[in-house]
Amino acid sequence: MTAATLTIDLDAIAANWRALDAKTACETAAVVKADGYGCGVGRVARRLAHEGARRFFVAVAEEGAALRQELGPGPEINVFSGHMPGDTDMIGDLALTPMINSLDQMLRHLEALPGAPFGIQLDSGMNRLGMEPAEWGALRDLAVQQNLTMVMSHLACADEPDHAMNAQQVRTFRQMTDGLSVPRSLAATGGILLGPDYHFELTRPGVGLYGGRPFAEAQPVAHVQVPVIQIRDVEPDETVGYGNTWVARAPARIATIAAGYADGIIRGMGAQAYVWVGDTPCKVVGRISMDLIGVDVTGVTPDPEAVELLGHHxxxxxxxxxxGTIGYEILTSLGARYRRRYHST
Incomplete structure (x- = not known):
């Protein structure tokens, strides 16, 4: 078998959810958008539901429809993009809960699905999605008379604990929501780590579930093992890969491994990236191409049959x-060519 193997550790996802849940005194939901951050939304969401998660968040109604098929009736599925044109049947038939972002969405929802549940998303300073204070002030009384399930906002700088924007946004959110008798949610993973002032009644961790920053205690979730196709001896002054970008300064053993940017291994990481053989780091050499990567395995014995690209190292x-990017992009870029396996005890 030549294709690399991507193993998703469902036990680690569950452990990460429990660890984040333990940091709060409120309900903990789960964000499973983008196919569970590239890890497979069905397997991920079913495991988290088994752990006790009862509310899930996705980006768009189409993701919500797919998730409902996986989870069945019961768990609440919230849609960040709200009630968009063309979404009414999915929202109504599949019991999705849109996070309403504007007056237009509010009217669309109340006219098309009177009595159906919805949440409200507020803009507390990020200027991305949600109602600004003036719009919310005009609609607040109407909203609370309907089937309102929660009010939420999103932090722009939660991965920087000392950033002044965090305190500014929590103040704004409180000004917009104090006195409401519905659950409030401000914190994703970073907000959970900022402490109780940001937790309110519901948190919604995302990247921390999948082993990413800023949750430093997270267990790794995605593990990629890549087969070695060939190993060759390279003499001084010989080059490896497209463009002759790597030149051997001494005799070297170069392994060609079966992965590339078609598998989500970002081309630009080559100059800084390592893979691992056991506990030995091995430098990526030359340009990452579509299907192949060169790796310096000089001194590694015996010749490796595979290398670790993602995992504990x-x-x-x-x-x-x-x-030069973020862990979110690595996770959600993992391609379709991997042999996918799931680990669960």
Whole structure:
């Protein structure tokens, strides 16, 4: 078998959810958008439901429809994008809960599905989604008379604990919501770690469930093992890969492994990235191509049959740092070519 193997550790996802839940005194939901951050929404959500999660968040109604098929009736499925044109049948038939972002969405929802549940998303300063204070002030009394399930907002700088924006947003959110008798939610993973002032009645961790920053205690979730196709001896002054970007300065043993940017291994990380053979780091050499990567395995004995690209040595954020990006992009870029396996005890 030549394809690399991607193993998703469902036990680790469950442990990460429990650890984040233990940091609060409120309900803990789960964000499973983007196919469970690339990990497979069905397997991920079913495991989290087994652990006790009763509310889930997705980005768009189509994701909510797929999730409802996986979870069946019961768990609440919240849609961040709200009630968009064309979503009414999915929302109504599949009991999805849109997070209403504007007056237009509010009217669409109340006219099309009177009595159906909805949440409200407020803009507390991020200027991305949600009602601004003036719009919310005009609609607040109407909203609370309907089937309102929660009011939420989103932090812009929660991964920077000392950033002044965090305190500014929690003040704004309180000003917009104090006195309401419905659950409030402000904190994703980073907000949970900021402490109780940000927790309110519901938290909704995302990337921390999947082993990413800023949850430093997270267990790694995604593990990628890549087969070695060939190993060759390279002499001084010989080059490896497209563009002759890597030149051997001494005799070297170079392994060609079966993965590339078609598998979500970002091309730009090559100059900084390592893979691992056991406890030995091995430098990526030359340009990452569509299907193949060169790796310096000089001194590794015996010749490796596979290397670890993601796992306990290389977390998603380690690869992200090498690529100049964030762990979210690494996770959600993992391609369709992997042989996928799930670990669960």
């Amino acid at each position: 290389n977390g998603v954020d380690t690869l992200a740092d090498a690529a």
